[in-house]
Amino acid sequence: MSQTDAAATDTTATPIRVLIAKPGLDGHDRGAKVLARGLRDEGFEVIYTGLRQTPEMIVDAAEQEDVDVIGMSILSGAHMALLPRVVELARERGLDDVLISAGGIIPDADVAKLKAAGLGEVFGPGTSIGQIARYFREHARRRA
């Protein structure tokens, strides 16, 4: 059994807390909701903050909820305006070890820029929930 499979079936480990948010004015939340439910089925504790989140609101919530992962869904094309700002604010607030990732409609050229700005991974259409769950398990900080 691989290490990540073992981690997946280890039911004594503390659950990983994930914030799922939709920054900006993008109103298409079906994908985010499907992901939230899928992550719950994979054993994560998911705080879903929904639509029309500003970077400040996302980081405020992440701070209070002390999440291990911030996952943002964005299909509106405004990702370069919003996502690096979330990373910047998170670092300003001392949330240095929070894994920040995104999904939605984001061109490959921008993916490289976003990673350079501090995002962990960007998941495009066709990504399975299992892939995202594995990635979070492998890269999120673990606490006792």
Add this chain to the structure above:
Amino acid sequence: MSEPFAELASGERRPLARLLTRIENGDASLRPELPALFTAGRGAHLVGITGPPGSGKSTLVSALIGEWRRRGRRVGVLAVDPSSPYTRGAILGDRIRMMEHAADRDVFMRSMAARGELGGLAATTWIAAAALDAAGYDPVLVETVGAGQSEVEIARLAETTVVVEVPEMGDEVQAIKAGLLEVADVIAVNKGDRPGADRAARQLRAMLSTAGGRLERQPPPILVTTATTGEGVAALADAVEAHRAMARAPGLARERAGNQVRRAIAALAARRAETDAAWEETIAAVAARDLDPLTAAERLLDRPSEGTHSR
């Protein structure tokens, strides 16, 4: 205030958030500091809010927060949602209803998963509430979904319990809910803009007053609220405030203290028994019907603590 928790008073969110995580995870290194945490409390009003799914409870809590903010209070909220018994995952969906307070630095909200507790409340909820108290939030609201035993659980441990109901209550439902309604200190019939809200409130009043002879305390005030418009919310906050003094009367305070200690004993005893060296064989004997559960429990409780091993 004691040293370890001095930074909570500053209003900084990260120390409080990190402390809440340690509490939630049952961090053993926190145990020696817990007495100091309880001492650091400033006497916040602990208000439990429960109600069935669809009662508009989260929206009502959000409206109440707004009302208390208008009254100059700093409000702490713990919102507890059930965990999947199979995957141990959870959707913590209360925060999304409180977006109107997102920018307010005097509102602190934390979502918690019940993490396998049968009562529906995380075992650590009350320690988390003590942390919010120590950080200067007052009132501290504990919101849970009323499905299962969590309503009674919350009533045992909170100072004031608000039960949120909906107008579409038939007589059958009232009969089933009798126990829940008896533990409520305040009842809010929400969605007051729907037909039947006033009638539901009247029926509840009638039902609870006839039980008055058997109940040891006054029937709770029953209010009609419409969380979406704010109607009735100020009156609800008044009713909660009015109950605060009653909740601190010696008799009720002792009852609550007894409940807290009983709960802590149960959790501690279970944890010790589960890590005892004889646990597996004892359970196997019960499963094989060679031993009854009562005797098994007594044997595990009576074992000396040297017999433990880590899980």
